[in-house]
Amino acid sequence: MGFETHALISTLADSLTLVSWWKPVLFLFPLLAWAWAVSTVCDKHAARFYLEREMWNYIHCSAAFLAILAVIFMPSLGEGGSLTWIVSFVVFSLLLASSVVAYVVVANRDERVPEGGKVSFELSKIASLVEGKGKKKTKGKAGTSVLTFRRIDKSAVDVPATDSPEFEVRLAGEGMLMKALDVRAARVEIAPSAKDAYQTVFNVDGIRTPGETMPAASGIKLIDFWKASAKLDVADRRKKQSADLTVERGASKNKLHIETAGGQSGQKLTLLIDPETQVRKTAEQIGWTPEQIEIVRGWSTSRGGVVLLSALPEGGRTTTMYTVMKMHDAYTNNVQTVEIELEDALEGIRQNKWDAMSEGPDFGTLVRSILRRDPDIVGVAQVPDAQTAKEIVKADPEKCRVYASLNADSAVGAIQAWVRLLGDADAAAKSLHGVLAEKLLRKLCINCKQAYQPSPDVLKRLGLPPDKVKQLFKKGGEVLVKNKPETCPVCQGTGYLQRDGAFEVFNIDDAAREMIRAQNWAGLKAELRKGGLPSIQQAALRKAIDGVTSVEEVLRITAEATKAAAPAKQTAKPKA
Numbered sequence: 001m002g003f004e005t006h007a008l009i010s011t012l013a014d015s016l017t018l019v020s021w022w023k024p025v026l027f028l029f030p031l032l033a034w035a036w037a038v039s040t041v042c043d044k045h046a047a048r049f050y051l052e053r054e055m056w057n058y059i060h061c062s063a064a065f066l067a068i069l070a071v072i073f074m075p076s077l078g079e080g081g082s083l084t085w086i087v088s089f090v091v092f093s094l095l096l097a098s099s100v101v102a103y104v105v106v107a108n109r110d111e112r113v114p115e116g117g118k119v120s121f122e123l124s125k126i127a128s129l130v131e132g133k134g135k136k137k138t139k140g141k142a143g144t145s146v147l148t149f150r151r152i153d154k155s156a157v158d159v160p161a162t163d164s165p166e167f168e169v170r171l172a173g174e175g176m177l178m179k180a181l182d183v184r185a186a187r188v189e190i191a192p193s194a195k196d197a198y199q200t201v202f203n204v205d206g207i208r209t210p211g212e213t214m215p216a217a218s219g220i221k222l223i224d225f226w227k228a229s230a231k232l233d234v235a236d237r238r239k240k241q242s243a244d245l246t247v248e249r250g251a252s253k254n255k256l257h258i259e260t261a262g263g264q265s266g267q268k269l270t271l272l273i274d275p276e277t278q279v280r281k282t283a284e285q286i287g288w289t290p291e292q293i294e295i296v297r298g299w300s301t302s303r304g305g306v307v308l309l310s311a312l313p314e315g316g317r318t319t320t321m322y323t324v325m326k327m328h329d330a331y332t333n334n335v336q337t338v339e340i341e342l343e344d345a346l347e348g349i350r351q352n353k354w355d356a357m358s359e360g361p362d363f364g365t366l367v368r369s370i371l372r373r374d375p376d377i378v379g380v381a382q383v384p385d386a387q388t389a390k391e392i393v394k395a396d397p398e399k400c401r402v403y404a405s406l407n408a409d410s411a412v413g414a415i416q417a418w419v420r421l422l423g424d425a426d427a428a429a430k431s432l433h434g435v436l437a438e439k440l441l442r443k444l445c446i447n448c449k450q451a452y453q454p455s456p457d458v459l460k461r462l463g464l465p466p467d468k469v470k471q472l473f474k475k476g477g478e479v480l481v482k483n484k485p486e487t488c489p490v491c492q493g494t495g496y497l498q499r500d501g502a503f504e505v506f507n508i509d510d511a512a513r514e515m516i517r518a519q520n521w522a523g524l525k526a527e528l529r530k531g532g533l534p535s536i537q538q539a540a541l542r543k544a545i546d547g548v549t550s551v552e553e554v555l556r557i558t559a560e561a562t563k564a565a566a567p568a569k570q571t572a573k574p575k576a
Contacts, residue, residue: 027071027092034064034096042103045119051107056099063099067092113490147174148248149229157229157245169225176200176222177247177271179211181254183492186278190223191268192216198266205442205496206314216266223260223269230258238262240357242341276344279319286323287438287501289542291533295434295505300327303376304398305433310406310414316440316501317405318343318381324403325349325379333376338367340382364388371395371402379403389421393431401433410536411437411504412525415516429516432508439536439557440499441549445491448476449547462541462551473547500548502540502557506533 038060046053074088108118149157160166180188185202188211193199198219200211214222227234230243240261247254257272272278283293299307309324311317321337322344328335330348337351340363345351352370354363361369364387367380371391376399383389383404392402408414414435419428451473456466475495478485487493506512506528515524529535534542540554 026089030089030093030096031064034060034100037100041119042100042107045107046103051110051113056103059102060099063095067095070095145170145174146249147177150246150248151229151231152244166225169221172218173222173225173229176211177256178249180271180273181249183209184497185209186273188271188273189268190219192219192266198222204494205499206440207442220267223267226258226269226271227260232258232260237267279322279343281319281323283323283327286320287539287543288503288505289534289539292503292505295507295533296324296327296436298507299324299401299434302433303401304396306392306395306402306404306418306431307434308404308406308408308411308414308418308432308436310408310411310417310435310437311439312409313407315409316438316499320436320438320501321379321381321403321405322346325377328377334374335377335379336370336373336375337379337381338363338370362387364391367391368394371400375400377401377403379405381405383421386421386423389418393422393427397431408437409439411435411506411528412521413437415524416521419516419519425517425519429508429513432513432516434505434507436506437504437536438501439540440501441540441543441553441557442496443498443500443548444473444475444550444553445477445488445495445497447490447497448479448488448495449473449550450476451547454551458551464541464545469545472544472551474550474552496553500543502536502543502554504528504534504536504539506531 038057042056042060043053045051046056070091071088074084074091104119107113145159151157160170176188176190179185180202183202183204185204187203189201189203190198191201193213196216197213198216199213202209202211224234227241230245232241232243233239238261240259242257242259245256245258247256255274255276257275259270259272261268283296288296307324309317309320311320325335325337325346326349330346335349337346337349339351339353340356342351342353352366354360354366360366363382363384367378367388368391370378371394374396378395378400380388380392380402383392383406389404392404395402404418406414406417408417414437415428415432418432419425422428422431451471453470454472459466459469477488477491477493477495479488480486488495491497508516512524512527515521515527537554537558540549540558543549544551544554
């Protein structure tokens with residue numbers, strides 16, 4: 001009996017030394033990393049953007065429970081179980097990481113999460129975040145800058161001494177920019193608003209929102225700060241100037257395109273925030289219906305003729321032209337553009353910039369020069385005058401496709417403008433292959449939009465069948481948190497988030513050409529609609545029915561005063 005007891009004690013003692021003490025300690029590292037990621041990043045992110053926080057917490061806890069079970073019930077592997085702890089450690093770590101990775105993938109694809117709010121665990125961004133926190137602590141002690149500005153050459157803009165007047169101007173500039181980033185503004189303007197006064201204006205989802213009003217002297221100093229930061233000529237207050245800056249704010253980076261110009265009332269400065277991101281859309285993202293996508297794809301596989309791309313100023317023409325141009329194969333075709341401002345780099349496409357301030361050729365002459373080089377596809381970002389239009393129609397009608405961008409609010413309006421520019425209805429009709437027109441509308445925030453049942457009278461006024469449309473959506477702006485209304489964190493209370501396009505897209509056939517030659521605009525409108533393709537208003541109403549936008553937004557963009565088609569003589573300076 002004593003011998004058996006001694007043997008049992010010896011066996012237990014041996015079993016206690018089968019696993020080295022440091023091996024279980026290793027399991028703490030992935031566990032602690034998982035706990036930090038879940039509590040500090042995922043949970044707070046889900047709470048901020050209302051992403052089913054409770055469900056995700058169940059998923060994280062389930063992953064941890066499965067990881068522990070996998071370690072406990074891991075079968076013995078290798079000789080004497082030598083591989084068991086290694087496999088257990090790997091499986092344990094992967095199971096813990098699975099829930100975190102799943103959250104990042106799903107959350108970053110959710111429309112409620114804006115571009116600046118996406119989750120990232122990149123080491124560079126984490127390091128930048130730590131650096132940013134350090135800077136904030138330094139700010140509390142020494143009053144240094146919160147933001148870092150870098151020029152194209154990567155050099156940082158120096159921060160003035162805290163006791164200098166320039167430091168106060170820098171802080172004012174940073175405050176203006178941080179507000180713009182917080183409200184998701186795509187554009188900020190500083191311009192004279194009244195005698196001896198300047199005002200900032202924020203453009204959020206296409207809506208101009210007035211900001212701070214300041215004395216003229218303060219406004220001029222603020223403009224000079226941005227010009228000096230971008231190494232523009234501060235002394236020149238008349239000539240149009242532009243440059244780029246990169247702003248770093250903690251872990252995030254944004255590109256700024258700065259433009260300044262003078263006028264009779266004073267200087268004006270425009271800051272475009274991440275302009276490349278604003279114009280990058282695919283055929284599926286831009287807002288075309290499936291039928292419209294098929295028409296545009298047909299354009300990308302055919303040659304010859306002119307296709308008109310039209311919208312009102314700042315109405316999305318640049319985005320549309322870039323999207324259409326990218327649908328052509330730039331590696332088997334000679335694809336070029338002629339632009340006043342290069343909004344984004346297009347892979348494989350030669351982009352020619354026209355500088356209004358240079359002593360080179362005028363816009364029409366530059367277009368003629370490019371068309372004489374036998375390109376396959378040319379995108380003209382603006383048709384500023386009759387000369388340019390006449391150079392376009394001289395292109396080879398069998399080989400060269402030209403996309404011509406015009407200021408017009410409808411397909412028929414674009415064709416009318418084209419006829420006026422050429423001064424020859426027959427030449428205009430003969431040259432046209434297709435036409436596209438668009439208006440931009442705001443998309444409802446999917447985090448706070450509200451469904452409602454429209455009345456039959458409302459549906460009748462909209463031309464919608466009451467028996468088929470059972471619900472529509474309107475803007476919210478608030479969400480309930482513990483039964484208390486709070487401002488929606490996704491749209492900042494506006495009820496809308498980002499923009500979409502409502503389009504008219506038509507091919508021009510022989511019947512339509514006859515209407516153009518006769519300048520029978522009512523007949524042309526009817527001819528274009530024969531194929532059942534939607535007008536801009538009909539396309540916008542479809543988006544309201546689908547819950548993409550609201551009826552109020554449809555009425556806003558369709559009830560705007562219809563502007564006359566582009567006059568025979570336009571300026572080459574407006575941007576799309």
